Amino acid sequence: MFDLETPRLRLRPLATADLPALAEMLADPEVMRHSLRGVCDDMATRTFLDWSFDCYIKHRTGPLALMDRQDGNFVGFCGVSPERIKGAMELNLGYRLAKRYWGQGLATEAALATLEHAFSDRRLDSIVAIVESAHTASLRVVEKVGFGCFEALEFHKRAVRLYRMHRAQWQQRSVATGLIGSATPADTSVTHHPKHGKW
Numbered sequence: 001m002f003d004l005e006t007p008r009l010r011l012r013p014l015a016t017a018d019l020p021a022l023a024e025m026l027a028d029p030e031v032m033r034h035s036l037r038g039v040c041d042d043m044a045t046r047t048f049l050d051w052s053f054d055c056y057i058k059h060r061t062g063p064l065a066l067m068d069r070q071d072g073n074f075v076g077f078c079g080v081s082p083e084r085i086k087g088a089m090e091l092n093l094g095y096r097l098a099k100r101y102w103g104q105g106l107a108t109e110a111a112l113a114t115l116e117h118a119f120s121d122r123r124l125d126s127i128v129a130i131v132e133s134a135h136t137a138s139l140r141v142v143e144k145v146g147f148g149c150f151e152a153l154e155f156h157k158r159a160v161r162l163y164r165m166h167r168a169q170w171q172q173r174s175v176a177t178g179l180i181g182s183a184t185p186a187d188t189s190v191t192h193h194p195k196h197g198k199w
């Protein structure tokens, strides 16, 4: 697996030691309001953690812990994870932050780093994002990071938007915003720290 760094966050694989902070976040009804499965108890959090480890092993991707670079505290998670949608296996951008970290641009910062790594380092072809049509903050995040076109559909009995971005679109966006061609853009600079060799 790998670590990433943004100006304010370190992204690293989740670990068993994250269980208490993760469980606290996933037990918060406001954080889980738009989640398909609702709030998680300790057992469900452990299942999520095990599924994340499985994603790392089988797919070399998955939700990464977001750590505050200043104080080392757990902020949430963000990553690209496998998801079966309309019968096909897709790679889905997901993120979830503890409430005290909302409204500071951190989800956008983490999502940009995740996409940059997925498209530029891993050279993935296509990434989707599924967002409930009523989830204004998350819709804003996906649009800020460059998702444009979407398909409206029902997913697990909820009205959602299925956004898709291809690598070429990400590259165009990166050129347009200066991510490619400038040394270290202030808002989106990403440092990549492969743990077990570069993918």
Ligand SMILES: CC(C)(COP(=O)(O)OP(=O)(O)OC[C@H]1O[C@@H](n2cnc3c(N)ncnc32)[C@H](O)[C@@H]1OP(=O)(O)O)[C@@H](O)C(=O)NCCC(=O)NCCS
Binding pocket: 030, 031, 032, 034, 035, 095, 096, 097, 098, 101, 102, 103, 104, 105, 106, 107, 108, 109, 130, 131, 132, 135, 136, 137, 138, 140, 141
């Ligand atoms: C959704 C979530 C990830 C956003 O994280 P965040 O760090 O606050 O997001 P950002 O600050 O990067 O961007 C949020 C944007 O939505 C806007 N926004 C937030 N709440 C809003 C609301 N109720 N109505 C309109 N816009 C809203 C913000 O103003 C900001 O846009 P701006 O930069 O143009 O001002 C966070 O609220 C969260 O973790 N929620 C719980 C888990 C979740 O729902 N995850 C997504 C599942 S699809």
